[in-house]
Amino acid sequence: MELAIALDSRSSLPLHRQLYDELRRAILSGRLVPRQQLPSSRFLAKSLGISRTTVTQAYEQLLSEGYLDTVVGAGTFVCDQLPEDLLFSQAIAPSPPHPEPETIQLSAYGERLARLETTLQPELQTEISFRYGRPAFDQFPVQLWQKLLSRHCRHDTRWLDYSTDFQGYEPLRQAIARYLCRSRAVQCTSEQILITNGTQQALDLIMRLLINPGEGIALEEPGYLSARRIFLSHGAQLFPISVDRSGLIVSDLIQYSRQQVKLVYVTPSHQFPTGAILSLPRRLELLAWAHQTGALILEDDYDSEYRYGDRPIPALQGLDSQAAVLYMGSFSKVLFPALRIGYLVLSPPLVPLFARAKWLCDRHLPVLDQQVLASFIDEGYLERHLRKMRLVYDQRRQALVQVLQATFGEQVSIVGERAGLHLMVRFQTSLSDQAIIQRAAEQGVGLMSAQGQYLQPTRSGEFIFGYSELTVEQIKSGIQRLAQIGLSNQ
Ligand SMILES: Cc1ncc(COP(=O)(O)O)c(C=O)c1O
Numbered sequence: 001m002e003l004a005i006a007l008d009s010r011s012s013l014p015l016h017r018q019l020y021d022e023l024r025r026a027i028l029s030g031r032l033v034p035r036q037q038l039p040s041s042r043f044l045a046k047s048l049g050i051s052r053t054t055v056t057q058a059y060e061q062l063l064s065e066g067y068l069d070t071v072v073g074a075g076t077f078v079c080d081q082l083p084e085d086l087l088f089s090q091a092i093a094p095s096p097p098h099p100e101p102e103t104i105q106l107s108a109y110g111e112r113l114a115r116l117e118t119t120l121q122p123e124l125q126t127e128i129s130f131r132y133g134r135p136a137f138d139q140f141p142v143q144l145w146q147k148l149l150s151r152h153c154r155h156d157t158r159w160l161d162y163s164t165d166f167q168g169y170e171p172l173r174q175a176i177a178r179y180l181c182r183s184r185a186v187q188c189t190s191e192q193i194l195i196t197n198g199t200q201q202a203l204d205l206i207m208r209l210l211i212n213p214g215e216g217i218a219l220e221e222p223g224y225l226s227a228r229r230i231f232l233s234h235g236a237q238l239f240p241i242s243v244d245r246s247g248l249i250v251s252d253l254i255q256y257s258r259q260q261v262k263l264v265y266v267t268p269s270h271q272f273p274t275g276a277i278l279s280l281p282r283r284l285e286l287l288a289w290a291h292q293t294g295a296l297i298l299e300d301d302y303d304s305e306y307r308y309g310d311r312p313i314p315a316l317q318g319l320d321s322q323a324a325v326l327y328m329g330s331f332s333k334v335l336f337p338a339l340r341i342g343y344l345v346l347s348p349p350l351v352p353l354f355a356r357a358k359w360l361c362d363r364h365l366p367v368l369d370q371q372v373l374a375s376f377i378d379e380g381y382l383e384r385h386l387r388k389m390r391l392v393y394d395q396r397r398q399a400l401v402q403v404l405q406a407t408f409g410e411q412v413s414i415v416g417e418r419a420g421l422h423l424m425v426r427f428q429t430s431l432s433d434q435a436i437i438q439r440a441a442e443q444g445v446g447l448m449s450a451q452g453q454y455l456q457p458t459r460s461g462e463f464i465f466g467y468s469e470l471t472v473e474q475i476k477s478g479i480q481r482l483a484q485i486g487l488s489n490q
Pocket of ligand 1: 197267341
C-alpha cells in the first residue's frame with residue numbers, strides 16, 4: 001500500500017515526529033479510515049527512504065495514543081474508535097436544531113410570565129436624566145467600604161465556604177434588628193429576620209409560600225410595578241385600591257373579606273410612586289381590618305430613611321399586636337442597588353419555612369458582603385451616611401421643587417415631596433406622555449411617565465422625578481431645558 005507522505009530532512013523536527021504528525025493528520029482528516037491497514041514498518045521505511053526504527057517510533061506513539069491498533073499476525077490498523085471522537089464527540093456531533101419557542105411546553109408559571117407586559121420603553125440616553133431609583137453614587141464612601149472589605153478578607157476565610165446560617169449571616173441579622181428597633185420602632189429579634197436578595201426576592205418568596213394562583217392581593221393604585229409583576233407572575237388576582245395625599249384609601253379596602261383579599265401590599269413610608277405618607281389613623285384602620293378579617297399586610301418600608309421635616313411615623317409592624325404584618329426593607333437606596341441585600345421580618349412560626357425556601361432557591365448571599373454590611377451598620381457608618389445623605393437629598397429636592405414652581409407656575413402640581421428620593425409631578429398639558437418624553441429627550445433630558453405604575457392607567461401628564469443622582473446645577477439646567485419643549489403646544 002502506497003502512502004503519500006512528505007518528510008523534510010532539513011527540518012529541525014525529528015523524522016519520527018514528522019511521520020507521526022503526517023499519519024495522525026491523515027487519520028483525523030479521513031484519508032486513512034477506521035480499520036484500514038497500514039503498510040508494514042519495513043515496507044514504509046523502504047518506500048520513504050528512512051530507517052525502520054523511525055517508522056516503529058512513530059507507529060508506537062500512535063498505538064499508545066489509541067490511533068492505531070495491532071492484530072497479532074495480521075498487521076497494524078487504524079483504530080475503530082478514535083481518541084478525538086471520544087474527546088470532542090460533543091463538538092463534532094451536529095447540534096440538534098433549536099426547537100421553535102412555541103413548541104416548548106411552558107409551565108403555568110412560564111405561561112403567565114410570557115403573557116406579562118414587558119418593560120414599557122427602553123430608557124433614552126440623555127445628558128440629564130430624572131430617572132428615579134439610583135442613590136448618589138458619587139457620595140458613597142467607597143474607600144471605607146474597601147477598608148471593611150479587606151479587613152474581613154484578611155480576618156479569616158469563612159466567607160469562602162457555604163454558610164450554614166440559613167436565615168443569613170447572624171451578626172448582620174443582629175445589626176439589622178437593632179437598627180430597625182431604634183429607627184423604625186419595628187418589634188423583632190434577629191431570629192425573625194431573613195436576609196434576602198433585595199425586596200424582589202422577599203416578594204417572590206412570599207408569593208411562593210403564602211399565595212396560590214387565583215388568591216386575592218390588594219395593592220396601591222398607582223403602585224410599584226415590580227411588585228405587581230411578581231404578583232401576576234404567580235397568578236394572584238389583583239384588587240387595586242386608590243391612594244390620595246394620606247396614602248392608601250383604607251375605606252375602599254375594608255369592603256373586602258379575607259376570602260377575597262388574602263394580603264395587602266403597602267408602601268406606607270413613601271407611597272410608590274405618589275410619595276404620600278400613610279397617616280397614623282389610616283395605619284390603625286388598616287391594622288384593625290387585618291385583625292378583623294385575618295388578612296395579611298405586606299409592609300414595604302421603602303424610602304423610610306428619607307424624611308424631610310416630618311416626624312417619623314412608626315412602622316406598621318411596630319403597631320401590630322397580632323402578627324398580621326410581614327415587614328420588608330432593602331439597602332438598595334440607602335447604600336447601592338447592586339449590593340442586593342434586603343430583609344424580611346417574619347413572625348417566628350414562618351421563619352423556618354422561609355429559610356428553607358431561600359436555601360433551596362439560591363442558598364445564600366455572598367458572606368463577605370454580609371460581613372461588610374454588618375460592620376458598616378454596627379460601627380455607626382450607616383447612620384452617619386444617612387445623616388449626610390439626608391442633607392444632600394434635601395438640598396436637591398428643594399432645588400427641584402423651587403425651579404419647577406418658578407418655571408411652570410400654575411401648570412404644575414407636585415406631590416410626595418416630603419419623603420424619599422423622587423417626587424411626582426403633574427403637568428397641565430395637552431401633550432401625550434410619549435410626546436413629552438420625546439421632546440424632553442431632544443433637549444437632553446430624561447423623563448419617566450408614571451403611567452406604567454398604574455394597573456388601570458387613566459390619566460396622563462404625570463411624571464416621576466428622581467433627583468438623587470443630580471446636582472443642584474443639573475436639576476436647574478434640566479428644568480430650564482424642559483421649559484423649552486412647550487407643554488401646552490399641540
Ligand atoms: C417600592 C419599592 N420597593 C423596593 C424597592 C427596592 O427593590 P430591591 O431591594 O429589589 O432593589 C424599590 C426600588 O426601586 C421600590 O421602588
